[in-house]
Amino acid sequence: MALQDALDALSALLGERLSRSKPDLEAHGRSESHFAMTPPDAVAWPETTREVQEIVRLCARHGVPVVGWGAGTSLEGHALAARGGVSVDFTRMNRVLDVRPEDMDVTVQPGLTRRALEEELRATGLFFPVDPGADASIGGMAATRASGTTTVRYGSMRDNVLALEVVLADGRVIRTGSRARKSAAGYDLTALMLGSEGTLGLITELTLRLHGRPEAVAAGVAAFPGIGGAVDCVIETIQMGLPMARIEFVDAASAAAFNAYAGTDLPERPHLLVELHGSETAVAEQAELFGALVAEHGGDAFEWSTREEERRHLWRMRHNGYYAIMAAHPGARALVTDICVPISRLAEAVEQTQADIAASGMPGPILGHVGDGNFHATLIVRPDHAGDLDTAKGLAHRMAERALRLGGTVTGEHGVGMGKTGYMAEEHGEGWAVMGAIKAALDPQGILNPGKLVPGN
Amino acid sequence: MALQDALDALSALLGERLSRSKPDLEAHGRSESHFAMTPPDAVAWPETTREVQEIVRLCARHGVPVVGWGAGTSLEGHALAARGGVSVDFTRMNRVLDVRPEDMDVTVQPGLTRRALEEELRATGLFFPVDPGADASIGGMAATRASGTTTVRYGSMRDNVLALEVVLADGRVIRTGSRARKSAAGYDLTALMLGSEGTLGLITELTLRLHGRPEAVAAGVAAFPGIGGAVDCVIETIQMGLPMARIEFVDAASAAAFNAYAGTDLPERPHLLVELHGSETAVAEQAELFGALVAEHGGDAFEWSTREEERRHLWRMRHNGYYAIMAAHPGARALVTDICVPISRLAEAVEQTQADIAASGMPGPILGHVGDGNFHATLIVRPDHAGDLDTAKGLAHRMAERALRLGGTVTGEHGVGMGKTGYMAEEHGEGWAVMGAIKAALDPQGILNPGKLVPGN
Known part of the structure; x- marks a missing residue:
């Protein structure tokens, strides 16, 4: 056999x-x-x-x-x-192979997690910005083209991976890209591998772009009376070109979950959590401008601080958002949605989604990287309620259709996996067949992560 | 027939x-x-x-x-x-189809040139940053993954194209990407098409990312006694995280050509030309910091201005660099090189190249987007001197080998075309065969731009 x-x-x-x-x-x-x-x-x-x-x-x-x-x-x-x-x-392939502060890059193995990398870089004055909520592996983040809270400023894995080593379906090893910051030398195989979810090759080494730690960092929170004001504030912030390092949306239900899990005392209303990077002067100037935008959109006073402890607390709370929400529903599983739309359509996307969730009676707190137009509803599926999974799938389906109708994508950052293959034809049209042709060319036997991402796989 | x-x-x-x-x-x-x-x-x-x-x-x-x-x-x-x-x-396909200031994006046809786009955007407060020297078409810039003087801050075509419409080799039309700012929905076909040089499809429509015009812009020039000081100053600037919008290197020979062509009076020494974008305060703060770095590396006083006329003059001079150099050699043709290396290897790459050019006796002024580690020598081939083209090809060959030896790429931004196919095997190893497999899958007849980029094509 x-x-x-x-x-x-x-x-x-x-x-x-x-x-x-x-x-x-x-x-x-x-x-x-x-x-x-x-x-x-x-x-x-x-x-x-x-x-x-x-x-x-x-x-x-x-x-x-x-x-x-x-x-x-x-x-x-x-x-x-x-x-x-x-x-x-x-x-077991989780080592940092080479840190080069003079080139602001690092070469790592795929099993290293993002927090372990953060730890390794602590002494260098440099950091790797991509930060999905979980302590994911760098290889997995690359394979899924992950992003996070800082993508609005520093980009996603697409922007922060310079080079890869990849084992192909026939066992050949290729190196894509180089340590040069840019290249016009042929097809961008690095970009092709990022987001290919293990269907074109296994990533065995990555060279990542690092960024200098800013001189000053300010972080703060603003509460809003409703979702519309918060989202409109984000849109105006982006359009004004304020260089936010992070700008995250948290709805009232998420705020409540944070309070219960992390012992915070956020008012149970929509919030924006933001971070600013720059010189002391620049950060103070930007915080003042952002505070004015918050006030214009009906928000409470924007409270911010440059104290590291307060900042860490804020972002630990945000990164643990998924776990905080799950902790409020012991024994439950989640269906986490992940749509991304053009920023001008963000308010309607969030509002329609929230109304649909409210009508369903299912808990579904919303969190989002709203500076990118990306947000998630965490739909709570109780283990002993047979109808819950179908209800959640219905809500998720309507979110996906909404994203496509508004000119967006069914997955901003979580990827396709088992959950989103059904939308690929609608999102990509003939482009999906092109993905299939590339897959067939590079893995004719179909042994790499079969059953995922491409047509008929 | x-x-x-x-x-x-x-x-x-x-x-x-x-x-x-x-x-x-x-x-x-x-x-x-x-x-x-x-x-x-x-x-x-x-x-x-x-x-x-x-x-x-x-x-x-x-x-x-x-x-x-x-x-x-x-x-x-x-x-x-x-x-x-x-x-x-x-x-004839050169229209702007839709400008959406609220989403900071624009949809255009491929024949539109970058200056025509700049003109169309003038009233919006937004700009498209990618600026190769020539008034190239946007479609051509996408097909070659072009970049320019602002890439150090705003990225190349890779970072500024959100979506494409492409006609494939069999006449199918696909749409890649969307107007969402990010997506994890399958293979990144947009990135695959960017830099494919017309070998995988013909681009018929592009959606581009726009950026807000900064509140203040400062531009300035600093002369250095030698090439080493200028390059080291760039390296330290990048490592300090000073957010330069442009940082360009001009050698003594290029400065002389600029003076003759544009009537400037630059000292005939190496220069850095820089631009800073931000608030009034931020720009002034950064200019002061940069000035201190210039002084540390032995440069003359850094002179800068926020006056639009002076800035325009500076960058027109830089963008016309190629034409200025050619004007100094009437009737000559040029072989323009284009290597890109990790920034820590930049000084040695430039110095070795300059020494090699000097030894050859051929004029070869050097210009470079040094913030990216990318630079060009414009090698002057006289029409009536049979040996010139071989001399130039020898110099270019040694530059390409040097780039690969230093961990870089044989083309930072000009692309492969007719000139660089011979280096693809060395730069990409087995990855070049992968490019060939993708080409064969999408254009089995080999009718799209044959004889270029991929093995045996």
């Missing part, structure tokens, strides 16, 4: 670093959100690019699926082995 | 907008730099996406090459019909 032959060969290669134990398979078959347990047939823990190459070659020979695994924090089931096969867990 | 059949059908479709006249063919067979006359078999001037689609379908049916033509300003012969066929000239 092909699978058994492949696993025997992998065992010979990896020894105890290949597992078929039930706990290991289940740990790699579980998702952070609502997807059903989908265990792989085996879990492999490679330690080198060479081993990844060997794993892929062996699986290719036997036609066995290969699915990358980073930190398991995906919300769309990307790393679940939809057609079985081998889960390639990168947690 | 297949070609004649295709041209008959195209004539029936386009009437007088298909030409086989010698002047038209020669106008589309000429390059701005040193490449030999390479006329197409016919020139077509479509007016709609539908017509582009019909042209491509007819050419596909008869196996006739199709090569896009924008403003003819390429320095690498991208738009030359290396295997004959039809030159598709986009000058």
